[in-house]
Amino acid sequence: MDFTDSSNKAVDTVIIAGNNGIGKSSLVELLYQIMAHKYHDMPCYVDSIEVDFDSKIRTYEFYAKDIKGHDYLYVKDGLGLDNWVGSDEFAEIFPTSAIFSDVDINFKSDQITSVTSRNIDESVESIRSSSDLPTEINQLIIDIQALDDADVARVARNNMETGLSRLQVPQRMPRFTKAFDLMFDDLNYDRVDNRNGHKEILFKKNGHDVRVDQLSSGEKQIVYRGCFMLKDSHALRGSFVFIDEPEISLHPSWQEKILHFYKSLFQDEDGNQTSQIFCVTHSPFIIHDEKRYNDKVIVLARNGSGDVVAQANPEFYGPGTVQAVKDAFSVSWFANEAPTVYLEGPTDEQYFNKALSFAHINNHLRFKWIGKKSSDGSCEFTGAPSLNKAAAYLDANPPSVFTAFLFDCDQKINECLSNNVLRTKMKTYDSRKHFKKGIENALELDDDFDTSVFYQEKQTFGDYGDKKVISEFQKQAFCDHICSLPEGELKPILTHLIDAIERIDKQITIAKEQK
8 A cells, every 4th residue: 555646755645445344444553553653453464564754765674573483563663673562672763653533423411510620732642532422522521621611710810900801821622623614514512511410511613502512413423533633633743543434424525624623623733734634535526526635645445356445547436427537736736616706715614614604694694714725834826926827717717607817905806797707806995003904904803802812933043143033923723723713703804805795795795696
């Protein structure tokens, strides 16, 4: 099995597909047990593996060694290592760990009656989900909410002269709520209540309270599996991640997003993936997703001799027919079925999708960032130049569905609607104290809002040893913070974005009348 790209570099994500019984689960089970140093009851035998440690490739060969009539699994690396796999020496030079999210989840949870002592990042050992995951995660949510509440209360008591809204108190819960926001448009975690002698976890759905046990099976799947993988993600940073059938119980539109959701859980502040992810799936919506990047699809099948092999030119079921598995981003960008607004950057998309839930519109509308992530996690084909090129393309090839290109306020763009294509830009709000350009200029922030915590100082040195200190704005961290605010605080901040959405919605109606 080859988990590298065309340049022999290990890919960030490996997607494994194939018919039932072909060995997909056995393959990831084997990989998990090796990376987690759990060598008992391995489902099959492995001859050797190559692992990239900090750009250095090391090869480990496994073999059975007879000791007093019993076989023991040994490993050697050609550099002097020749030890039992359970030895401390091997564990020291092969310091891997793993997270395994199993498909076997019982959605029934026991009632939680008290707060215990659970916290995040407690485990530094490999972890695997169990059938009792709902009870375990419900207890975790209740415990960390209690810890957060206690921290806020303590800081408020010690800073009574400062308003609560201005206090910067590090909390644990946003690790989970930010992740939920990536998948859910109309569902938000809200609070923990005491009801009838037990603890109740409550979400808000379209403004109404919904208990966690009332969520759909798909929503529970995302909440429980997402929380499981996040709960020790900092302590287990860099672990190998194994996900068995992430699409279970999900609508096709969520299947298209689910792998991006899980990938986002294992990214650093710059958007770089920190763990290699292995995913077993039957979903054509995952395999044929137009937004895949730095991944590899492996389709297992039997050859003429009956052996299981990876297809050289993989094919897999698409929505309706068998399709060749395309490389990431080889599909057409503008085959839209719904009116779409393209934006300059990824944070623009995040803000507008939040604002969309507050807007009053007559047409189904979606917002998408024009670019994509490259293999190193950086943004490509992004910003105003890419919007201009895309708009020029559609001028020459008019789309059948309304398509808009929304530029930031600092661009010199004259609004124009022609042939189902709208070019427009955000208004400039000169009174804004914090930001003079970009999407942030449109955010309605209080004058005393503290943005200083979102600037990071970087030092550079000139040819003569002169030091320069640059203060750099952390756009993504700021966006994540704003979008994680409660609805009551978030909606006023997004007022101008809501206005822009409703203005574009009116343009859709005009475009329909022009046909």
